[in-house]
Amino acid sequence: MKEINYDVVVIGAGNGGLIAALKMAKSGKKTLLVERHILPGGFATSFSRGRFEFEASLHELCDMGHADKHGNLYTLFEELGVLNKIGFVDVPEAFRVITLDDHLDYTMPFGIDNFVNKMEEYVLGSRKSMETFFALGKEISAALKYLNVSQGKPETKVLMSDYPNFMRVAAYPVNKVLDAIKMPKKAQQILNTYWSYLGAPEDKLSFIHYAVMVYLYINLKAQIPTKRSNEISVVLAEEIKSCGGDIWYGREVKEIKVDNNRVCGVVLDNDVLIKTNYVISNASPHSVYGHMIDSKNIPAEALQLANSRKLSGRGFSMFLGLNKSKEELGLTDYSYFIYNSLDTTKEFARMNDLNNYSQVTVCLNNALPNCSPKGTTIMYFTSLYFGDCFDKAVTETNYFDLKDQLAEGFIKTFEKATNTSIRPYIEEIEVATPLTYAHYTDSPDGTIYGYLTADLDNMMPRLMRMYDEAYLNGLQFCGGHAMRSSGYNSSYLSGDVAAKLTLKAMKEAK
Ligand SMILES: Cc1cc2nc3c(=O)[nH]c(=O)nc-3n(C[C@H](O)[C@H](O)[C@H](O)COP(=O)(O)OP(=O)(O)OC[C@H]3O[C@@H](n4cnc5c(N)ncnc54)[C@H](O)[C@@H]3O)c2cc1C
Structure with a gap:
């Protein structure tokens, strides 16, 4: 069997894998990104039929914004040196929602004041609760930034003093908080239009998850790239190569080798063994534990967690x-x-x-x-x-x-x-x-939103465990099935988190 050495192997060039590989390559690590398809991007791609080039997945980007008012995704792209290589335009309105049973039809604009005013036109008396909702969204967004900066080890004192409302609402689903802030039912229903982007209903979906997404969309507006999501994927792939990283397309990782609870290599479908102590997987835990690691080497806790999750x-x-x-x-x-x-x-x-x-x-x-x-x-x-x-x-x-x-x-x-x-x-x-x-x-059962974020497996416990040690030394996950759940912004940001954790582990191992 042919053997090659890399500092890190990233499995899969979806959004998470591309960012993870870029961050590792930019940090000077000898990086190999292996993708079973012949193109980068996973879902983030385009295809042509006749005289049309179709976007394969992206409706709109969350957490992006503009230079004067921007979100985490903008900052990440800027840090990685790709922001100015991609063209973006704003999506014109937030949404139009139409119902089939009772023929309701509402169109909502971007901008918090515009949104609140429009809602007041549709639902008289909704203004105060809508303002409360967006104030909560803003506080949650700031609290999540703090959780990120504190790498999952926040000080309870700081959370209580600086983000008291975040603490108050963090454990509840959407409907409970909207009722508590006395939002009229009709306004709740219009506000909840975006629920299908997270794929869970208001009584199962964590309020903080939904509120921060709506806040980011309405406050920063939504953007799309001018040449489909394929443009982002190609720019990221080019940047990886220009930072010295290697990408092998049309190659599948068949096995992750483990010795004494530590990753020691991956085997490709052409039987080449890549020796490495670090793997970042953009393939789901279902795929990794299901067919890439010998069952006797899978930590019981890791298996239990993957099995207890529901697919979206x-x-x-x-x-x-x-x-x-x-x-x-x-x-x-x-x-x-x-x-x-x-x-x-x-x-x-x-x-x-x-x-x-x-x-x-x-x-x-x-x-x-x-x-x-x-x-x-x-x-x-x-x-x-x-x-x-x-x-x-x-x-x-x-x-x-x-x-x-x-x-x-x-x-x-x-x-x-x-x-x-x-x-x-x-x-x-x-x-x-x-x-x-x-x-x-290779998404399990053809799911497009990773693991269902609902009930107890919601955003809060996922965030609190985001910076926990890996179950298997040297293995991190990124992408829609990882710690931040699905969506473009979440999967990109998860690649950043997985790379940071891997770099930390490499430093500690020295
Ligand atoms: C129709 C549709 C519409 C959507 N709309 C939006 C939207 O508007 N906004 C939004 O934020 N999100 C949207 N999403 C969700 C978003 O596309 C996903 O959450 C995101 O793209 C997932 O990225 P990922 O990092 O998990 O990688 P994935 O796209 O899942 O890619 C994983 C990659 O890993 C590769 N791989 C897997 N196993 C192996 C292996 N063994 N060896 C080598 N390579 C392997 C795969 O080939 C693939 O390229 C939409 C999705 C779909 C399908």
């Missing part, structure tokens, strides 16, 4: 290239959240049903007018399935028919909700199912 929603997406302009089609908005109702608990339950066509749909031209040839439009639709409704419906012979049937349902639902006609103008169509996501990224 499994992805379904549809991509349309239309041969009419957005004006001709009457598509006035960027983000359409189309639900049966605004009851998040019921909507979550309905995601167990294949005939549920609730969706978050983007008209890309409303943020990037020239993203497709003149007189054409790009749209993409995303939905989630919980449970095994997709597996039950799919057989060895009906996969393509099933995709057609589901696509038809999502299109009809969109047309009905928005009173538009898109079907006659479809020039290109592509459909991605949980099988597509599992195939391209």
